[in-house]
Amino acid sequence: MTTKEVIQGELGLGKVSSRRIELRLRFWGKIINMKEKNRLVYKIYRQRREDFIRGKKKDKNNWCYWTWKFLKDIDLEHIWESERFEPGQNFHNLVRKLIKKRDEDEWRENMRKRSKLRTYRKLKDRLVLEKYVLELEREQRRQFTMLRGGTNKLRIETGRWEGEREDDRVCNVCLSEDVENEKHFLLACPMYVNERGEMYERIKEVCELEIDQMNEDSKLQILIGIGWRNKEKEIRRIVLSYIKQALKIRKKFI
Numbered sequence: 001m002t003t004k005e006v007i008q009g010e011l012g013l014g015k016v017s018s019r020r021i022e023l024r025l026r027f028w029g030k031i032i033n034m035k036e037k038n039r040l041v042y043k044i045y046r047q048r049r050e051d052f053i054r055g056k057k058k059d060k061n062n063w064c065y066w067t068w069k070f071l072k073d074i075d076l077e078h079i080w081e082s083e084r085f086e087p088g089q090n091f092h093n094l095v096r097k098l099i100k101k102r103d104e105d106e107w108r109e110n111m112r113k114r115s116k117l118r119t120y121r122k123l124k125d126r127l128v129l130e131k132y133v134l135e136l137e138r139e140q141r142r143q144f145t146m147l148r149g150g151t152n153k154l155r156i157e158t159g160r161w162e163g164e165r166e167d168d169r170v171c172n173v174c175l176s177e178d179v180e181n182e183k184h185f186l187l188a189c190p191m192y193v194n195e196r197g198e199m200y201e202r203i204k205e206v207c208e209l210e211i212d213q214m215n216e217d218s219k220l221q222i223l224i225g226i227g228w229r230n231k232e233k234e235i236r237r238i239v240l241s242y243i244k245q246a247l248k249i250r251k252k253f254i
Ligand SMILES: [Zn+2]
Pocket: 171, 172, 173, 174, 175, 176, 178, 180, 184, 188, 189, 190, 191
């Protein structure tokens, strides 16, 4: 099962509730800035706001509570207090940006707690849709997500199911003492050295990039992360072909 945080990350989704919060805050902005102050909705709002303040901002059943709290959560409490701001698109954009940032912070915090997201955390920092999700076919997309998101059949993950210590989840393909994690599979396992060499050669041709000279983290970023310049699509195709071949070899040994 792909981790919730990975799905959220790959699709670039904020929290489901965020859209509603955004709409609520917009609506609130509209009420505050109504030109006709004698309209019923405005009058009711003023009344409820007074009640809310009188109750020391504790009454969760008061409509004002959630508007106040959501604004407070995104550091705009002062706007709730002063009611002084430019209504319209600027306000909407600001609210959207701050809610997105809050979602991102929360998402990063959740990722920090999950050991299987060791690779993913390095690859992904922003909540934006990954192009490969739209580009690739189902099976390829699945493989790519599995490698990025840590939900895969490598020993680092299956060993976890069996309760092994992380250091003990070594590679059973090359029988080295190296842990079989995403990095080992992609960049290091000697059993796929030919396939890897071919992958680097092809990338060298397409990107004019000496990828084999780079450090591990940069390689990882180029292969299954941000890619390289505008060649990400080609790189993905090359990497997928490596994955396919390597998995075929791996299957023979495990
Ligand atoms: Zn190995």
